[in-house]
Amino acid sequence: MAQQAYMTETDNGGSGPERRGARFRRLTDRLLAGWRGDKRIWRRGLVVATLAVLVALIMLLHAQIPNRFGNLGSLIETFLPWLGLAVPVLLVLALVRKSATALVAVLLASVVWLNLFGGLLSDKAAGGGDLTVATHNVNADNSDPSGTARDVAASGADVVALEELTETAVPTYEKALASTYKYHSVQGTVGLWSKYPLTGVRPVDIKLGWTRAMRATVTTPAGQVAVYVAHLPSVRVKVEAGFTAHQRDKSADALGEAIADEKLTRVVLLGDLNGTMNDRSLNAVTAQMRSTQGAAGSGFGFSWPASFPMARIDQIMVKGIEPLSSWTLPRTGSDHLPVAARVNVDTSS
Structure with missing residues (x-):
């Protein structure tokens, strides 16, 4: 009984960061509970993965999209940054489908968008000037x-x-x-x-x-x-x-x-x-x-x-x-x- 009481007291104590870390681990454990041991996580969500790869390729190879069909290439390039809105939508779909393949593809699209436009998100303004x-x-x-x-x-x-x-x-x-x-x-x-x-x-x-x-x-x-x-x-x-x-x-x-x-x-x-x-x-x-x-x-x-x-x-x-x-x-x-x-x-x- 003394040992059990000691363990209970230890579990309920600890510093603030330790308690927050424990809560985060319990949350991630619950989120991943349906994924562990499920071999289908790599076979599910192929449609979502395909869409994510397509978005990544459009951003990466936008200069190769021909203009001879209604200037499609220039149209896409005009609104290219907005393709980033597809990333959070596809991320939610990947999580709902519990698809590791889709998550990897969404990560790829995210990296491509950040490589192209991430620099615009920071404030590069400097003082001075004439x-x-x-x-x-x-x-x-x-x-x-x-x-x-x-x-x-x-x-x-x-x-x-x-x-x-x-x-x-x-x-x-x-x-x-x-x-x-x-x-x-x-x-x-x-x-x-x-x-x-x-x-x-x-x-x-x-x-x-x-x-x-x-x-x-x-x-x-x-x-x-x-x-x-x-x-x-x-x-x-x-x-x-x-x-x-x-x-x-x-x-x-x-x-x-x-x-x-x-x-x-x-x-x-x-x-x-x-x-x-x-x-x-x-x-x-x-x-x-x-x-x-x-x-x-x-x-x-x-x-x-x-x-x-x-x-x-x-x-x-x-x-x-x-x-x-x-x-x-x-x-x-x-x-x-x-x-x-x-x-x-x-x-x-």
């Missing part, structure tokens, strides 16, 4: 252009690019931004506002037949920067043609050529590219520039649609410049969110 830039597709149907202009100016950006400007709305934006930005230029449906002098302003031909891109030299206190503003054509989903992006891709190639021919070594690209950094159709641009969101942001920085952002199609990209932080701004009267970034133009220090 130039703040912002870009916003203001939406041609914006019912409050003056309010939108004030919201973007309130970000503190030194240089602001606006896309989808209409002829009737331009005077409203010019008036609302005049007190903050001394210099500006509007070329077609895109415009650039700056606190610093603009020179070398010209439209950029992106093979559309009208102007939706421009280039200017911004003379900042840290040196000259070539700033490009672009609004690539929209990508449409059509019943008869699927996900069509031929015109956007042609314009992206032309924009990439213009940036490659730029004489200044420090370049910033601001605009709505109607594509994400994963979209291989934007390679002419993305291959030579860095995304500020990928290099110095926190999270995915989705910018469209503003009501429930699902993709980062509004981009700030740099070449010869160090990105330090990147973020999205609060919603305006547009269907896009504005995006901003802080960079170092003078990288010598």
Whole structure:
């Protein structure tokens, strides 16, 4: 009896960590009770395992998915991060089926997703910087252009690019931004506002037949920067043609050529590219520039649609410049969110 009492007292005592460890072991024992000795755990859940492997392969080999069928590859790449939502669903199904095979496959899908996008989950923003830039597709149907202009100016950006400007709305934006930005230029449906002098302003031909891109030299206190503003054509989903992006891709190639021919070594690209950094159709641009969101942001920085952002199609990209932080701004009267970034133009220090 004394020995039994001693054992009971010992079992009920112990430190806090020991008691928590014992509870965890009892919980895992109960969870695994139905798995031990069951040889079928490797034969069950093959459908779930197949789905998990398929998700992993799509993420891993997305660049190999052909675009000739309705631009399917680019469509998948635009929303590629969202494939990660399949992982917890498949994990639950694997546990319900008590399938070790499915669990291994789900683990594989998890590793692939983390390898591709895990770095975006951390906060890479740093302090400092000598130039703040912002870009916003203001939406041609914006019912409050003056309010939108004030919201973007309130970000503190030194240089602001606006896309989808209409002829009737331009005077409203010019008036609302005049007190903050001394210099500006509007070329077609895109415009650039700056606190610093603009020179070398010209439209950029992106093979559309009208102007939706421009280039200017911004003379900042840290040196000259070539700033490009672009609004690539929209990508449409059509019943008869699927996900069509031929015109956007042609314009992206032309924009990439213009940036490659730029004489200044420090370049910033601001605009709505109607594509994400994963979209291989934007390679002419993305291959030579860095995304500020990928290099110095926190999270995915989705910018469209503003009501429930699902993709980062509004981009700030740099070449010869160090990105330090990147973020999205609060919603305006547009269907896009504005995006901003802080960079170092003078990288010598």
